[in-house]
Amino acid sequence: MSTRSIVAAAMLLPLTAVADDISKGEEIFNRKCSQCHTFAMAQAMLEPVKEKDRPEHLRAFLETHPAKLDANEKDVVIKALSQRTR
Numbered sequence: 001m002s003t004r005s006i007v008a009a010a011m012l013l014p015l016t017a018v019a020d021d022i023s024k025g026e027e028i029f030n031r032k033c034s035q036c037h038t039f040a041m042a043q044a045m046l047e048p049v050k051e052k053d054r055p056e057h058l059r060a061f062l063e064t065h066p067a068k069l070d071a072n073e074k075d076v077v078i079k080a081l082s083q084r085t086r
């Protein structure tokens with residue numbers, strides 16, 4: 001088994017945990033970030049960024065972005081925004 005398929009398998013296993021994380025991230029987003037754009041709009045703006053590059057991209061981006069999140073909220077929101085839900 002290649003490293004790639006092991007990683008893929010590890011990502012597929014906790015499907016329900018991932019779904020929970022997405023809704024938690026969306027919930028925080030709706031509370032703290034939705035004055036200016038919706039979660040769906042933020043995801044649409046992220047389209048050009050490859051999914052695997054999103055956590056790093058978002059971590060840097062959110063450093064200077066309005067509406068501060070604490071470290072824990074930031075992790076959850078980044079995880080949610082980094083998933084392709086469609």
Ligand code: HEC
Nearest residue numbers: 032033034035036037042045046061065066067068069077
């Ligand atoms: C004061 C208004 C405002 C708030 C509050 C805000 N944003 Fe944004 N956001 C913008 C604007 C304007 C853009 C598009 C321009 C840009 O990229 O800076 C944007 C773009 C984005 C993008 C696209 C990134 C990219 O690479 O282009 C993401 C992701 C994002 N916001 C996430 C968030 C999150 C998460 C929060 C809450 C912590 C948040 N935003 C709060 C105004 C806001």
